[in-house]
Amino acid sequence: MKLPTWFHKLGSPPHFYRLATLLTPWFYVPAVLLLLAGTYGGLVLAPADYQQGDGFRIIYVHVPSAYLSTMVYGVMAVASAIGLIWRMKLAHSVAAAAAPIGAWFTFLALVTGAIWGKPMWGTYWEWDPRLTSELILLFIYLGYISLRGAFDDRDKADRACAVLALVGVVNLPIIHYSVIWWSSIHQGPTIKKLDAPSITGDMLWPLLVMILAYTLIFAALLLQRVRAEVLDRERNARWVLDIMGAPAQGN
Amino acid sequence: MSDFLAMGGYAEYVWSTFGLTAVVLVINMVGARRRLRNSLREAGLRAARQRRQAS
Amino acid sequence: MKPRKQRMAIVAVILVGVAIAVGLTLQAFEEGVSFFYSPSELLAGDAPQGRKVRMGGLVLEGSVVREPGSMEVIFDVTDMENTVQVSYTGVLPDLFRDGQGVVAHGVMQPDGQFVAEKILAKHDENYMSPEVADMLAEKGHPQGAPDVAAN
Numbered sequence: 001m002k003l004p005t006w007f008h009k010l011g012s013p014p015h016f017y018r019l020a021t022l023l024t025p026w027f028y029v030p031a032v033l034l035l036l037a038g039t040y041g042g043l044v045l046a047p048a049d050y051q052q053g054d055g056f057r058i059i060y061v062h063v064p065s066a067y068l069s070t071m072v073y074g075v076m077a078v079a080s081a082i083g084l085i086w087r088m089k090l091a092h093s094v095a096a097a098a099a100p101i102g103a104w105f106t107f108l109a110l111v112t113g114a115i116w117g118k119p120m121w122g123t124y125w126e127w128d129p130r131l132t133s134e135l136i137l138l139f140i141y142l143g144y145i146s147l148r149g150a151f152d153d154r155d156k157a158d159r160a161c162a163v164l165a166l167v168g169v170v171n172l173p174i175i176h177y178s179v180i181w182w183s184s185i186h187q188g189p190t191i192k193k194l195d196a197p198s199i200t201g202d203m204l205w206p207l208l209v210m211i212l213a214y215t216l217i218f219a220a221l222l223l224q225r226v227r228a229e230v231l232d233r234e235r236n237a238r239w240v241l242d243i244m245g246a247p248a249q250g251n
Numbered sequence: 252m253s254d255f256l257a258m259g260g261y262a263e264y265v266w267s268t269f270g271l272t273a274v275v276l277v278i279n280m281v282g283a284r285r286r287l288r289n290s291l292r293e294a295g296l297r298a299a300r301q302r303r304q305a306s
Numbered sequence: 307m308k309p310r311k312q313r314m315a316i317v318a319v320i321l322v323g324v325a326i327a328v329g330l331t332l333q334a335f336e337e338g339v340s341f342f343y344s345p346s347e348l349l350a351g352d353a354p355q356g357r358k359v360r361m362g363g364l365v366l367e368g369s370v371v372r373e374p375g376s377m378e379v380i381f382d383v384t385d386m387e388n389t390v391q392v393s394y395t396g397v398l399p400d401l402f403r404d405g406q407g408v409v410a411h412g413v414m415q416p417d418g419q420f421v422a423e424k425i426l427a428k429h430d431e432n433y434m435s436p437e438v439a440d441m442l443a444e445k446g447h448p449q450g451a452p453d454v455a456a457n
Contacts, residue, residue, distance in 0.1 A: 035276075039269070044255070050439035051401060051429060054259035059433070061272040085313045101279060108275045112268040119264055121426045122399030128341045166317060170324045174332070182340040183362055185409055187431040199433040217276070224283040228290040235294055244298030 003086060011088045013230045014239040020223040027220035034213035041206030049203075058116040060206055063190075064214040066109035069137060070172055072102035072218060076144075077169040080162035090226075092158040093233065095165060096148060097225035101218060103141035110134060121185055129178035130186040133171060140168040154233065342409050344385040353414070361390065361420060362409040362428065370404060383410060383420070390414075394422040401427035 009015055042060030049056035076098040083091035113131070114124040125131065144164055151157035179186050191197045197204055234240050258265040332339060342362035343353045353359045366382035366389060373379070378395045392410050402408060407428035412421050434442075 043265075043269070047435035047437075048259060049433050050436040052433075053261060055261035055264055055400070056433055057258070057261075057265050058268045061268050065272070081317050084317055085310060087313075100282070104275055104279055108272060111271060115264050115268050115271075119261060119400050120429060121401070122397075122424070123426055126341070126426070129339050163320065166320050167324050169321065170328045174328070182336075183344075184341045185426055185428055187429055190431040190433065198431045200435065200438055202435070203433050217279075221279055221283045224287050228283075228287040231287075231290040231294050235297055240294050241298045241301060244295050245302075 011086075011090045013090055013234050013237070016090055017227055017230050017239075020227050024220055024223045027216045027223065031213050031216035031220055034209050034216065038206045038209035038213055041209060046203045046206055052120055055116070055119055056203075058112060059190075060210050062109060062112040062116055063207060064210045065105045065112060066134070067211055068214050068218055069102060069106035069109045069134070070175055071215070072098050072105065073137065073141075073165075073168070073172060075222075076102060077165050077172075080165040083158060084162045084166075089158070089233065090230070092162065093226050093229040094222070095162065096158075097222055097229050099141055099144050099148070101221050101225070103138060103145065105214075105218075106134065106138040106141055110138060117185075123185075126185050128185045129182045130175065130184050133175045133178050137168075137171055137175060140164075140171060144168070345383055345388040345390040346385055348390060348414060348420075349388050356413065358411065358413055358423070360409050360411045361392075361414075362407065363390075365402070365404055365406050365408055367404045383408060390420050391418070392420045392422050392425075394425050396423075396425070398425055399427040401429055 010019070038060065042057055046057070046060075048054045076095045079091045079094040079098065082088055083095060110131075113134075117126075118124050144161055147164055148157050148161050151160065178184060179188050190199050191204075191207075199207070231240060256262060256266075337352075342360035345361060345363050347353060348359070348361050353361075361383060363383040363385045366384045369382035371380045376395070377397070378393065379398065380391065380393045382389045383392050384390075392412075394410065394412075402425065407430070409426040409428055410420060410422035411424040411426070414420050
């Protein structure tokens with residue numbers, strides 16, 4: 001399988017660095033605006049739930065975090081596979097940059113879920129398939145981050161971490177289907193198909209706005225972190241010295 | 252207003268989750284920015300060293 | 307070209323191998339992975355006898371009896387096929403009510419009563435305002451009955 005040329009071009013560090021610098025504000029600014037709109041919609045405009053009252057509003061911070069926790073892992077795993085197969089260093093940089101962001105949102109999903117569980121279910125934590133598999137996801141992220149720190153050689157770290165990321169991908173379907181395959185304290189997904197969600201429109205739109213805002217904020221954070229990662233890896237490259245204002249050497 | 256803050260009796264749960272979310276978002280924003288700043292400073296120092304050597 | 311294809315094969319082998327290994331493990335521990343037993347499973351003796359287990363089902367409408375002057379509650383949990391009586395002393399979660407999905411953690415007594423140490427409420431994936439819920443109820447759609455019975 002051959003990659004298209006635009007992909008190779010994207011994989012070139014100086015090209016990606018310039019593109020990322022250009023794009024970051026275009027993700028960052030809408031993300032913050034949508035975050036404010038979604039929070040206002042969720043806390044003020046959406047009606048209280050018929051069963052959970054105002055307690056249900058936690059959905060507006062819990063579900064987007066939980067969604068990001070797995071989506072970011074998907075990005076990390078795909079980038080790792082590309083890095084392994086096509087020996088693309090930039091792909092490894094993307095995976096490395098995604099890990100801390102994914103870990104933070106997994107932590108957030110777990111803690112907001114626990115706080116939501118206390119009044120509604122009557123417990124902060126249970127060793128339930130959904131909750132446990134999400135906790136394992138956090139451990140995989142932390143394992144990935146510490147494995148990366150354990151290597152001095154960057155290429156070796158890239159390869160070892162990519163394998164770990166691929167092995168951990170098996171956890172994603174387990175998280176998603178845990179509430180369907182096994183009995184669980186956690187309910188099934190509310191948004192299975194967009195045309196028939198189990199939530200009324202006045203409660204749904206702030207949730208969708210929040211999910212979009214989280215996705216954009218992830219994109220902005222990822223671009224910033226990949227830029228840092230690329231700068232560290234290419235610190236001696238001509239183009240880095242050029243944008244830092246070093247004099248031209250030879251030709 | 253106080254009705255809004257009371258969140259129908261779920262104030263502690265709703266506000267703690269929203270508050271924690273805000274804190275984690277800010278940590279991530281500051282963290283990514285700081286990480287990039289460090290790398291830029293590092294690369295800048297390297298370039299400056301080269302400049303001194305060249306002159 | 308060849309080494310790239312080789313690397314692609316290695317990645318595929320990792321993915322498939324881990325998926326099979328984990329799939330088989332989960333298959334073997336299926337009982338242990340599930341969070342609760344249904345009343346039918348419990349009565350059929352699928353659960354370990356005399357040990358603390360979890361039982362999930364719906365609170366049978368109109369079965370909740372509160373002992374006056376104490377925190378004790380007695381109610382029936384059903385999966386629409388079989389029903390088990392549960393007794394519990396303590397604070398109930400906010401969502402506990404008639405027809406609600408619950409998970410009781412406790413021991414099945416020889417006399418057929420389930421003595422729970424902890425009661426968890428389960429809710430479904432439906433969210434709506436009270437007005438919409440009333441409207442649906444008028445049209446005859448039952449509300450507040452999560453899918454526990456299906457498990």
